[in-house]
Amino acid sequence: MAPLESVRRRLARRVTLLFVALVAGLGLVPGTAHAAPAAQMNAADMTLLNGVRLAGLWEMPAGQMAAERGQSKRVREVGAEIARQHGVLDQLVVEAANKLGAILPTTPTTQQQGWLTEMQNATGAQFDQIFVTRLRVAHGNIFPVIGAVRASTRDPIVRKLAEEANKFVTDHMTMLESTGLVRWQQLPPAALPPAQSDSLVAAAAANATGGGVQVSTTVVWAVFLLALVTGGYATWRILRRS
Secondary structure (H helix, E strand, O other): OHHHHHHHHHHHHHHHHHHHHHHHHHHHHHHHHHOOOOOOOOHHHHHHHHHHHHHHHHHHHHHHHHHHHOOOHHHHHHHHHHHHHHHHHHHHHHHHHHHHOOOOOOOOOHHHHHHHHHHHOOOHHHHHHHHHHHHHHHHHHHHHHHHHHHHHOOOHHHHHHHHHHHHHHHHHHHHHHOOOOOOHHHOOOOOOOOOOOHHHHHHHHHHHHHOOOOOOHHHHHHHHHHHHHHHHHHHHHHHHHO
16 A cells, blocks of 8 residues: 555645646746737727838938928928938837837838829929928828827837827928918818728738737636646546556
């Protein structure tokens, strides 16, 4: 009987150690999953990051073009300042994306590239009008997106970026309006809830699905329980045979 009792005690200790190891693993794995860079991000957060990034990719060259080719002095001043400020904002969004593990666009959209081409083919007063019109409409489109994300995001990094972007966009709209070239009757009407560009939403969805694998706590629990039941059943059979 002594050898049998010794075997049972050894098996009991092994089961206990297995249980402790599994519980310890359960405590570690979910923590790792929740600490993943993009765990708190959703499509709206990615829409903001993509929108800010895309704005910089086309408005920086547009502003530089206006600074060099604008007919009026005010358009040249506004273009230079918008280009400078978008350089700062672009750095902020890149830093935020790096912290969140998000992938940002590297080129303007086809529509934005078309706006740049339109500006390149224009001169004089026509250039000034195209520059102000295109940028003022673009800023009006991203402005409600910033507000919506700022109001609902759960991520502090995204929230801070939204606050910073709001200051820049508001400043840019004011500068563009100071040229006297904004055609108010041609601006799109306000929409509730805020309208979002299809291209931005599509880019956000693509990045959200390709941003990495996230581990669900449900999966972790299922693996844990399966391992526990399997180990317990195997031990019971061994003890029964002994």
